[in-house]
Amino acid sequence: MLTLRQMTYFVALAEQRSFSAAAEVVHVTQPALSQQIKEMEATLGTRLVERLPRDIRLTRAGQVVLERCHEILAMTRNLEAEIRLSKGLTGRLTLGVIPTIAPYLLPRALTRIKSAALDLDMRVREAQTAELVSSVQNGKLDAAVIALPHDTGGLMAQPLFTDHFLLAGSQSRIEALTAQSAPRPTDLSPDALLLLDEGHCLADQALDVCGLKRTRQTVDLGASSLATLCGLVAQGFGLTFLPEIALCSEMAASPDMAVLRFPEPQPERTVALVRRQSTEVKTWFSELAVLLTEAGEELMVAARARA
Structure with a gap:
């Protein structure tokens, strides 16, 4: 099952286009972030990222997953905000x-x-x-x-x-x-x-x-x-x-x-x-x-x- 952590890491990777930069943004080590992306790909049964010498590129499946991750994370933040501010x-x-x-x-x-x-x-x-x-x-x-x-x-x-x-x-x-x-x-x-x-x-x-x-x-x-x-x-x-x-x-x-x-x-x-x-x-x-x-x-x- 995909986790919110994996989705957060994947969005950071797509935005930063670098494993090291993405790891810095989400405050984890690069190996830890890379492992979570690999587990995400294994769960979905498809490659999400093409690893290039100095860059990364999302596959077609990766583009679809990125769009859905944005939606799910936004809904999660919205829910958290409603609970936080429910009393004024x-x-x-x-x-x-x-x-x-x-x-x-x-x-x-x-x-x-x-x-x-x-x-x-x-x-x-x-x-x-x-x-x-x-x-x-x-x-x-x-x-x-x-x-x-x-x-x-x-x-x-x-x-x-x-x-x-x-x-x-x-x-x-x-x-x-x-x-x-x-x-x-x-x-x-x-x-x-x-x-x-x-x-x-x-x-x-x-x-x-x-x-x-x-x-x-x-x-x-x-x-x-x-x-x-x-x-x-x-x-x-x-x-x-x-x-x-x-x-x-x-x-x-x-x-x-x-x-x-x-x-x-x-x-x-x-x-x-x-x-x-x-x-x-x-x-x-x-x-x-x-x-x-x-x-x-x-x-x-x-x-x-x-x-």
Whole structure:
């Protein structure tokens, strides 16, 4: 009979494409991992892996088994999560947050969560949206905070609050723009825009509201963080879109930066909490959503008082 341990080892091997690397990931010796894979092949009566000099390749049967292992391990993690969180915000909770939200929302949110759920062991992971959605789907995360619109892959999404986009640049550049009628996003020259690099949903959303496509020929794409972007535009290197949630923190870090609001309807994103559809609805999800909403709305109030 196949075991969950064997499936875990096999998935690690398929992902790492190396027995030694896979053994390191699952914290066993290489001979131990190799033996488990051989036993798995013996149980199924077929080869799953072609062993090459410096690589491994899954056989056709191995591809089928890998897909089923992903499904079974995801179901197992889902079951474990439901049991852990069946009594509300207690036990262990794994939460993912995208980089353009995490450094601004988490300090306020975690303080609230800690006060409301003293017995909660929360583990936070910061990653880009596609990775977080995949991790929630396969049970590696219980929930994630992402920004919509974005393909959630069938996950259940609970909107938390609305986060408007502001236009940020140097004092002189913003003053020149406000001396005229306030520009709309579609009025902006692509040559002037600095955006985050590939994989950041904030950049894709900003391009969408400008009616632009993501190409390096039209828009400068390369910064890895909002802090980097804000430092650049504060010194006159173009303009960027700044979400309200980040305004107070980034203006404190880059005091030479100025911002302006777009005319109504202002471009915006919806910050949402997502979970698997299959997860049994318990109080932990709604309790967490309320606490995150309260923290987010506090940040929105502070941002609107400042800009």
